[in-house]
Amino acid sequence: MIESVEKSQPNPTKKKVSFMGYVELHELQPPTSYVETLANLFKGNLGTGCFAMADAIRNAGLVLGPTLLTIIAIICIQCFKMLINGADYIMKANELTSRPEFAEVVELSFLVNKSDNAKWKKCAAIAKTICNVAICITQLGFCCVYLIFVSSSIKLILEHYEIYVKLSVLMTIVLIPVWLSILERKLKKIAILSGLANVCMILGVFFTVGYSLIDLPSFSDRKYVNFESLPLFFGTAIFAFEGIALILPLQNAMKEPTKFVGLLGVMNVGMVLVSIIYLFVGFFGYWKYGEATAASLTLNLPVDQILAQVIIVMVATGVMFGYPIQFFVAIQIMFPPITEKKEYARKNPVTAELIFRSFICLVTFAVAQLIPNLSILLSLIGAVFCSMLVFIFPALIELTTRKAQYDKIGLKYWIKNSIIILMSLIGMILGGGQALYEIYLGFFKDSN
Numbered sequence: 001m002i003e004s005v006e007k008s009q010p011n012p013t014k015k016k017v018s019f020m021g022y023v024e025l026h027e028l029q030p031p032t033s034y035v036e037t038l039a040n041l042f043k044g045n046l047g048t049g050c051f052a053m054a055d056a057i058r059n060a061g062l063v064l065g066p067t068l069l070t071i072i073a074i075i076c077i078q079c080f081k082m083l084i085n086g087a088d089y090i091m092k093a094n095e096l097t098s099r100p101e102f103a104e105v106v107e108l109s110f111l112v113n114k115s116d117n118a119k120w121k122k123c124a125a126i127a128k129t130i131c132n133v134a135i136c137i138t139q140l141g142f143c144c145v146y147l148i149f150v151s152s153s154i155k156l157i158l159e160h161y162e163i164y165v166k167l168s169v170l171m172t173i174v175l176i177p178v179w180l181s182i183l184e185r186k187l188k189k190i191a192i193l194s195g196l197a198n199v200c201m202i203l204g205v206f207f208t209v210g211y212s213l214i215d216l217p218s219f220s221d222r223k224y225v226n227f228e229s230l231p232l233f234f235g236t237a238i239f240a241f242e243g244i245a246l247i248l249p250l251q252n253a254m255k256e257p258t259k260f261v262g263l264l265g266v267m268n269v270g271m272v273l274v275s276i277i278y279l280f281v282g283f284f285g286y287w288k289y290g291e292a293t294a295a296s297l298t299l300n301l302p303v304d305q306i307l308a309q310v311i312i313v314m315v316a317t318g319v320m321f322g323y324p325i326q327f328f329v330a331i332q333i334m335f336p337p338i339t340e341k342k343e344y345a346r347k348n349p350v351t352a353e354l355i356f357r358s359f360i361c362l363v364t365f366a367v368a369q370l371i372p373n374l375s376i377l378l379s380l381i382g383a384v385f386c387s388m389l390v391f392i393f394p395a396l397i398e399l400t401t402r403k404a405q406y407d408k409i410g411l412k413y414w415i416k417n418s419i420i421i422l423m424s425l426i427g428m429i430l431g432g433g434q435a436l437y438e439i440y441l442g443f444f445k446d447s448n
Contacts, residue, residue: 052374052378060229076271080394089405104128107128151368153298182358197318245329250266
């Protein structure tokens with residue numbers, strides 16, 4: 001994430017740069033252009049959630065699914081704008097020299113013009129903590145999903161050649177290279193894997209969609225509306241759109257930050273393109289495979305074809321390379337407090353961090369082993385934690401900053417944000433509840 005908010009003048013020898021939506025300090029790095037920022041936003045949103053869109057549409061229906069997905073996309077873009085506007089006001093109100101990170105915007109939005117109020121200080125600290133916890137759980141949840149995704153892809157190919165290995169065993173094997181990758185502490189070296197992951201994922205999307213367009217069945221063979229598993233649709237859709245952590249770092253890294261917003265700004269253009277890809281993948285994926293649609297569209301590819309096998313391996317490789325990137329973000333939030341509190345960590349920072357990294361990696365492995373259902377885990381993370389980040393916090397930021405700026409919120413803003421928060425809470429309860437119920441039902445079943 002980005003560095004802590006400082007009121008001092010920025011160091012002219014350092015510039016924030018982004019990779020996959022996250023930021024590091026790098027010496028004399030030039031700011032990004034419109035096209036570069038658009039590319040970062042675009043590829044930062046293409047991941048396992050994109051390949052899960054067909055499963056999401058299956059849970060809602062071929063007509064209802066794309067309709068709801070379009071509505072969610074519009075609301076997400078609006079929430080991204082609310083976060084940017086809130087961050088801009090926070091910067092002006094506190095005379096900051098750089099844009100604060102997501103959790104700091106949440107905290108400072110509660111404190112602006114209320115810094116002498118103990119109640120608001122307590123609320124601000126709690127809000128920041130909840131935001132950071134949601135970010136960490138979301139990022140580590142991605143890591144759990146990645147382990148299941150890679151292992152399931154390998155299992156599919158092995159079974160084609162009549163090699164039968166339990167998913168839990170494959171996950172243990174996959175853990176070895178994943179564990180070695182997270183021992184690298186320097187972000188610059190991890191970014192190399194990011195580039196390889198991007199190439200694999202973009203090519204994977206292209207070829208996977210191509211297979212979905214071949215020999216489409218009758219449109220009437222598919223469910224138009226599916227209310228039975230609709231809550232799972234919500235979680236999967238939000239999981240895919242959880243790119244809000246990209247927004248502030250990407251804008252701050254631009255040569256001309258004003259071009260990030262506006263009708264043809266990076267955010268609008270990028271998110272509209274991403275939404276179109278999601279709709280395209282989801283609509284044609286479910287139309288092609290129907291109720292046989294897998295949690296990831298790559299698992300529906302004809303594994304008897306060499307090209308399909310190459311695509312499955314390529315996407316799985318890209319996902320595995322993405323693990324240390326997602327993992328890094330959570331560690332950046334979780335480890336510093338340990339350094340402050342533990343003497344051993346202060347005296348042996350490198351050793352302590354490697355031990356901590358290894359432990360957290362094993363935690364993601366344990367969760368993936370306990371809940372090896374890719375679709376359900378993905379929906380649970382999206383419904384509960386991603387919805388907090390995408391919907392609830394931006395709505396709260398707009399309410400608090402408008403109150404501070406204009407001394408009143410205004411009826412239309414009350415209505416808009418109340419609807420967003422209410423919708424999110426309903427989705428969290430229904431989507432998270434159904435996901436937990438599905439986990440309960442399958443907990444003692446052999447998922448291999």
